Amino acid sequence: MNNNNNFNFNNNNLNSVKPPNKKSLKIPKKFKGVNSTVMLVIIGILALALIVGIYFMYKKVSKHLYSNNPMWISKPVDAFKVTDDMKKGFVVPATANPLNFSYSTWIYISDWNYNFNKMKTIFSRSTKSGQTHEPSLMLSSKVNTLHAVIRTTEGRPESCEVRNIPLQKWVNICYVLNNRNVDIYINGRLERSCVLKGIPVINSNNNVYPLGANNTSSSPGFYGQMSRFQYIAHALTPDEVVAIYSSGPF
Numbered sequence: 001m002n003n004n005n006n007f008n009f010n011n012n013n014l015n016s017v018k019p020p021n022k023k024s025l026k027i028p029k030k031f032k033g034v035n036s037t038v039m040l041v042i043i044g045i046l047a048l049a050l051i052v053g054i055y056f057m058y059k060k061v062s063k064h065l066y067s068n069n070p071m072w073i074s075k076p077v078d079a080f081k082v083t084d085d086m087k088k089g090f091v092v093p094a095t096a097n098p099l100n101f102s103y104s105t106w107i108y109i110s111d112w113n114y115n116f117n118k119m120k121t122i123f124s125r126s127t128k129s130g131q132t133h134e135p136s137l138m139l140s141s142k143v144n145t146l147h148a149v150i151r152t153t154e155g156r157p158e159s160c161e162v163r164n165i166p167l168q169k170w171v172n173i174c175y176v177l178n179n180r181n182v183d184i185y186i187n188g189r190l191e192r193s194c195v196l197k198g199i200p201v202i203n204s205n206n207n208v209y210p211l212g213a214n215n216t217s218s219s220p221g222f223y224g225q226m227s228r229f230q231y232i233a234h235a236l237t238p239d240e241v242v243a244i245y246s247s248g249p250f
Helices: 011-015 034-068 084-088 238-247
Strands: 071-073 100-111 120-126 136-139 146-150 158-162 170-178 181-186 189-195 207-210 223-232
Touching (some): 084 207, 100 120, 146 170, 158 181, 207 223
Antiparallel strands (some): 071 223, 136 146, 181 189
16 A cells, blocks of 8 residues: 555645745834843843942951951051050960961051061961960061961971962951961952971960950061951951951951
């Protein structure tokens, strides 16, 4: 039985089908550009919504960090003057993991010549009479290099350094310790990551002294300002660092 007749298409019928007339598809002049304009408006609204969402997310994170961890210096202070509270030292809350913590601070360096040829202390957790670096954050004696120093079982302090710290502008620094890993963030970005040779040595009885307040034998701090100096009882995540940076120094 031959079924070919059931599938016998007439090519002449197919050829007789004409494509739509170009004139019938022509968009009226008054509608030209409307679609592209609408798309741009939609894209703009979505982008704005995304920016606002990210902003409020970081504000929420930074608010949580500021409300649940001690803020020792909340507004700009002169970094070349030491107050009585600074001389007493700031008490660090007890934590379940003493080798998992962070410090955040904003600094504004006006002039590097102040205390030239001397290491300039931003903060140090130490004894009341000297630097034991548990840890310390310091500026170099001659060049604009940052030293994140911490005492370890190696018998001497180990340092993680970041060069070219900006002058005459506000800079956020986050010092993050996670066991033997030290991360230094500058303005929300990871600038240096170091693995310590030894295990950090932290004396829980020692306080934190900003601007060399515990070392009266040398000039304190640096010439500029310090703001929003804070201790965080865990290793900050990159998102938390960005949230702190986004909140600004004031």
